[in-house]
Amino acid sequence: MRARGPGRVNLIGEHTDYNGGLALPFAIALGVTVVAEPLAAELVEVEALDLGERDAFPLDHVKRVAGWRAYARGLVAELRPACGMRLSIEADLPRGAGLSSSAALSTALALAILALDGREMERLELARVCSRVENDWVGASSGLLDQLAVLFCQEEHALRIDFRSLELRQVLLDLRGWTLATLDSGVARENAASGYNERYEECARARELLGVEWLSAASPADVAELPEPLARRARFVLEENARVDAAAAALAGGELPELARLLDASHAGLRDLYEVSTAEVEAAVEAMKRAGAAGARLIGGGFGGSVLGLFPPGAVLPPGALTVEPAGPAHLI
Numbered sequence: 001m002r003a004r005g006p007g008r009v010n011l012i013g014e015h016t017d018y019n020g021g022l023a024l025p026f027a028i029a030l031g032v033t034v035v036a037e038p039l040a041a042e043l044v045e046v047e048a049l050d051l052g053e054r055d056a057f058p059l060d061h062v063k064r065v066a067g068w069r070a071y072a073r074g075l076v077a078e079l080r081p082a083c084g085m086r087l088s089i090e091a092d093l094p095r096g097a098g099l100s101s102s103a104a105l106s107t108a109l110a111l112a113i114l115a116l117d118g119r120e121m122e123r124l125e126l127a128r129v130c131s132r133v134e135n136d137w138v139g140a141s142s143g144l145l146d147q148l149a150v151l152f153c154q155e156e157h158a159l160r161i162d163f164r165s166l167e168l169r170q171v172l173l174d175l176r177g178w179t180l181a182t183l184d185s186g187v188a189r190e191n192a193a194s195g196y197n198e199r200y201e202e203c204a205r206a207r208e209l210l211g212v213e214w215l216s217a218a219s220p221a222d223v224a225e226l227p228e229p230l231a232r233r234a235r236f237v238l239e240e241n242a243r244v245d246a247a248a249a250a251l252a253g254g255e256l257p258e259l260a261r262l263l264d265a266s267h268a269g270l271r272d273l274y275e276v277s278t279a280e281v282e283a284a285v286e287a288m289k290r291a292g293a294a295g296a297r298l299i300g301g302g303f304g305g306s307v308l309g310l311f312p313p314g315a316v317l318p319p320g321a322l323t324v325e326p327a328g329p330a331h332l333i
């Protein structure tokens, strides 16, 4: 059995997922491929071909370990396949580049394990399982953005996700000759080891103080009363949330300069209010701007990773930039 999980680019709507807000990601062609083959023994063997590393553990007694090994271990413990297997992982998506290499890996692993086990699982349930593995086995308090994006995005479209209702809507990503490109800041990041969990905790604290179930439901006036840094974190969440539908409207109306302005505003908020940018990320944004990007922002959790730039027709991308186009969801090959 062979399965493929794509990476994703989040057009806009950062740090809104665990705050019950909105986001607008799309899947990309780069991703992770997993091959699952049956083993006679009650054993799971895993090989990460790109890293040249291996793992092996008994099927019925999965111990916790850190790093990439946590994904296969967590999924085997969650999905409980009946037979032993050998899993090999091959990736053309850079790790830690803010392009959701973890969800690409976990969805490809999950689809391959289930297929070998002769089972299917509803995609929303699968997203929850992969997210649980990220939370409980990998140790990142991340929301559902990456898993939903990777499992539900369709070619030529971005996916508008409402994390409160889990309503999913395909939004045509018609760039009218403009180009979206990513540029790696050169600093690899992992949610579990960055300041990501701290931001999650700050939002949880703000929610508690405001007495709301979701931060995205709070009023700007109440948010302004919070102690710092919670006030600026929550203000970012409200403003970023509003930018998602503004971006969808700009796309629908073919207003690409307005979309670029929203990307810039998102980045300014991530840098100044949510404080998840770094010197290397700022340098990457600058490089995009110098090359003529009309708008550019960091994508994903922050503290490193990639930036996204929106270029008008005819622009020459900066060295190392990668054109990204909306691709299809995780699937069996």
Ligand code: GLA
Pocket: 010, 013, 014, 015, 016, 017, 018, 100, 142, 143, 144, 145, 146, 191, 300, 301, 302
């Ligand atoms: C990471 C997490 C997501 C989301 C983004 C920020 O990619 O995995 O759940 O919170 O950061 O939008």
